[in-house]
Amino acid sequence: MAGPALIELVGLVRTYHVGGTEVKALGGINLTITEGEFVAIMGSSGSGKSTLMNTLGCLDRPDGGTYRLAGTEVAGLDRDALADLRNHTLGFVFQSFNLLSRTSARENVELPLLYAGVGSAERDQRARKALERVGLADRMDHHPNQLSGGQQQRVAIARALVNTPRMILADEPTGNLDTATSIEIMALFQALGREGMTIVLVTHEPDIAVYATRVLTMRDGLIVADRLQEPQQAVASTPPPVAAT
């Protein structure tokens, strides 16, 4: 676990102005995440974990401190450069899946490639591969409303993987799923982690955090606990839908 640093936060501050009062969502965060880590960020709502996630995801810009992602200083980048980072370096997984309705699984997965300027033949091929990777080879042309919640989230994970990112950011990825399905999804994340993918996951469920290799706990915009752990192995009730690559 001593790979190169993928994320380096130094004194990261983010302040919101709500009705004239200042709310410090992030009060000076120092954090280093190295390549291949599986990090769970925990904390109650309002602890700043979502803001941290958005900042890590280059969706939000900090007011102070520095953020280096894969060696790039993010603070000075414009909207286009941030979009490129999100496109090439990061993959997002959301609580509510955020798939385009009335659009097939394959086309949903192709979306990041579309903005990366990948040609249609290669897009198709890579989307198929990503869907096979998450065990949905037989659901490529299904629309989201024809898929179960777990399957929808796996489409979203395939979409996050398709442009070979350096890191996956998952915001409460199991929040809308039942326990059995949650474990399936965590098994998929763990499988990806074993292949060397860096994963940062926000959750408020301790049951989910046990599958990570490192757990950060946040309170009032600060990291109050940071511990490494031996992860519990997620064993899906159905065989893990991970094809060997």
Next chain:
Amino acid sequence: MDPFQTLLVALRALLRNRMRSALTALGIIIGVAAVVAMVAIGEGAKAKVQDAFAALGSNLLILAPGSSLQGGMHGGSGTQPTLTWDDLTAIRTEAPAVLLAAAVLRTNASVISEGQNWWTTVIGSEPEYFQIRSWSASVGRLLEPGDGDGTAKVAVLGETVGRELFGDPAQALGATIRIKGSPYTVIGILTRKGQSPMGQDYDDTVVVPARTFRDKIQGGLARYLSGAVFLGAASPAATRQAQEQVTALLRERHRLAEVDPDDFALRNLTEMAEALQEGQRTIATLLASIAAVSLLVGGIGIMNIMLVSVTERTREIGLRMAVGAKPRHILLQFLLESSLLAFAGGLIGIAFGAAGATWVAWRFGWDIRLDPLVMVGSVGFSAAVGIVFGLYPARKASQLDPIDALRFE
């Protein structure tokens, strides 16, 4: 992301909401259809006036002798024989803007064939007359320069006269007709010209050489030209020049002092035609403007729906941004959606407009002119409407904050 992909994305988004897309496009369809139909009808009316004046003669000026003045009473145009045959010769040689000039003497007389007679207008004129009026022979020939010199007794019949006297106008060729007791050989039949703007039948006429007319049909003082002179200018623009040159020439020849009024009347029919066309153009423009307002309303409809669509799809926009869409991708996508709507609406509108105008033409017998340029223009305009009215919603979409957009409920 190449533009073609963006186009596909926009197209798919529109097809996901077929009914809404169709209703939004309807505003543009009605607008473009109205513009196309109104312009077709307006142009048709204009062309009708133009054709009517073209039938009268191209770039025509009519010169008539002056009015007599006896005891304070004006006798009206042509009552005083002030024009001489020498004037005509002078115009031909000294007014360069006048391309063609022909004396036109006219009277009404009965024309008799073997079995029929017909009361018609008999015109004594010269070969140039047919050129000025752009009139050709359907059968036989027109008057030629030789006919005038020797007082040849030949006649060219209008189609109506040919039909009334001989049944079939073509039968008249070579036959003999009598006017005021003298026999004339029919050498040609004129092509059909139809009605004047005032409803007069152009084809109800017989044309004989001017000298023959003077000698045999209606005499007069040998020096004076007891009729009108038709003048043809080189172009519509040259008619004004011709008017000025002829006026100056005649005033000089008639030795009129600065204060004297003209002792002749010179009317520029091209200017009259242009004035009439101007009126038609005003009406056509007015109609098209009203139609353009409906196109504008259609554009506002597009903006309205695009704003709703942007709000509705906020999360989609957020997601697209999260996976790497740049603001310009989002801007382009929504702009393409609105311009596609407008463009498709424009195409359908053209079809409806053309069909509507054709129906009006068929139902009311109006003249219409479907101008491809207007059609291309109105589709281009409606696409522009789509872009202009799509710009605000598209900009709004592209400027969304990805976090807010993703969290939008």
